[in-house]
Amino acid sequence: MTQQWSAPTADGPVDATVPVPGSKSITNRALVLAALADRASALHAPLRSRDTNLMVAALRSLGVDVVDGPDGSWLVTPHELRGPAQVDCGLAGTVMRFLPPAAALAVGDITFDGDPHARTRPMTTILAALRALGADVAGDALPFSLHGKGGVPGGEVTIDASASSQFVSGLLLSGARYESGVTVRHGAGASGGKPVPSLPHIEMTVAMLREAGVVVDDSAPDEWRVEPGPIRGRDWYVEPDLSNATPFLAAAAVTGGRVTIPGWPASTTQPGGAARDLFERMGCEVELTDAGLVLRGPDRLTGIDVDLRDESELTPTVAALAALADGPTHIRGVAHIRGHETDRLAALVTEINRLGGDATETEDGLVVEPRPLHGGVWQAYADHRMATAGAIIGLVVGGVSVDDIGSTTKTIPDFPGMWAAMLSLPGAR
Ligand SMILES: O=C(O)C1=C[C@@H](OP(=O)(O)O)[C@@H](O)[C@H](O)C1
Numbered sequence: 001m002t003q004q005w006s007a008p009t010a011d012g013p014v015d016a017t018v019p020v021p022g023s024k025s026i027t028n029r030a031l032v033l034a035a036l037a038d039r040a041s042a043l044h045a046p047l048r049s050r051d052t053n054l055m056v057a058a059l060r061s062l063g064v065d066v067v068d069g070p071d072g073s074w075l076v077t078p079h080e081l082r083g084p085a086q087v088d089c090g091l092a093g094t095v096m097r098f099l100p101p102a103a104a105l106a107v108g109d110i111t112f113d114g115d116p117h118a119r120t121r122p123m124t125t126i127l128a129a130l131r132a133l134g135a136d137v138a139g140d141a142l143p144f145s146l147h148g149k150g151g152v153p154g155g156e157v158t159i160d161a162s163a164s165s166q167f168v169s170g171l172l173l174s175g176a177r178y179e180s181g182v183t184v185r186h187g188a189g190a191s192g193g194k195p196v197p198s199l200p201h202i203e204m205t206v207a208m209l210r211e212a213g214v215v216v217d218d219s220a221p222d223e224w225r226v227e228p229g230p231i232r233g234r235d236w237y238v239e240p241d242l243s244n245a246t247p248f249l250a251a252a253a254v255t256g257g258r259v260t261i262p263g264w265p266a267s268t269t270q271p272g273g274a275a276r277d278l279f280e281r282m283g284c285e286v287e288l289t290d291a292g293l294v295l296r297g298p299d300r301l302t303g304i305d306v307d308l309r310d311e312s313e314l315t316p317t318v319a320a321l322a323a324l325a326d327g328p329t330h331i332r333g334v335a336h337i338r339g340h341e342t343d344r345l346a347a348l349v350t351e352i353n354r355l356g357g358d359a360t361e362t363e364d365g366l367v368v369e370p371r372p373l374h375g376g377v378w379q380a381y382a383d384h385r386m387a388t389a390g391a392i393i394g395l396v397v398g399g400v401s402v403d404d405i406g407s408t409t410k411t412i413p414d415f416p417g418m419w420a421a422m423l424s425l426p427g428a429r
């Protein structure tokens, strides 16, 4: 059931400190590595939201012990993976791309399905790669099934990863447990020369594998080699989700206010780390202090010309800011986000224009020209980042409602509560 939500307007500059929950990308990587490890692991400050709860449910159905530890941690004890099992991927790219390579190590039949839109998200590449590496997979998209034989030969595979970096990350995360390890090559020929998007997310995968004692060679461009060997169980400390911090930082940016995000790491593999620079280019002051990242918004936001290929999940936030800026914004390098939770380029154009804006789709992005906006129902298309983009615009444009604010539970357990608390609304926690 979708839940329509009247976006609150800010009655002045927003001034708040907003702790944000853990990173989806780090949590779901740590869960897979913990499930395949040689001993128990603990995840500290993990994200507990739909995407990560689905990952936990899937791992439990495969025989992994995941129990609640103190202070919201998850304690993961690996066991031999076994079917039969039915995995619900929801709309989570990290579940549908990271779990099948691990499930191929199980014994038994495992089926995968997800939300209606998940069935249209690109999967063929990773399923074909798994077959090439020796797994028994039937199907090219959700729903599909896999017959686990208790091991995967592994080896070398060349794929077209231009539709999603998660194809590479998924294969690398389980590759150490394959008999010959795995070498993944992005074939420029196969992709017609299109590059791999979201490269920092692959760097995050490589960094976490190394932290778990796995030997990874990423010295050649577009090629990753994971040596066979054990994945070490360990303590994982999950950073706040920096991409999910951006709607809250945007609240300061569009109201000339000040927002502090505690726990912002001094260095990170999260692509959301690039938000600092993006906000600065749009005219904000951004400073990393002992209290966290502090952003002060300007009187007027500046439009920018920006390539977001590396941090494409920030596109909805940047587009919302662009619709409120005082000059044009050109977002490039994000053709592949047509395959995200929804076709984000089409969705952003439709919704910005529905409120009187002027957005157009290009081959690989968007152009947004500033226009005075008016209220209306902003459609989220079940996409958490579309929903939060609507909330940003609604802060300064009266009468905006988001048709499905519940979609934010994909990666934020209580977005409306956090938004109300940031605005000190009556009854906010
Ligand atoms: O590996 C990950 O955790 C992610 C990789 C990226 O996917 P794409 O490469 O499909 O953009 C990103 O957009 C997504 O939100 C999370």
Ligand SMILES: C=C(OP(=O)(O)O)C(=O)O
Residues within 6 Å of the ligand: 091, 092, 093, 094, 313, 340, 341, 385, 411
């Ligand atoms: C693209 C995203 O998610 P997913 O992990 O489902 O691909 C996202 O969160 O912006």
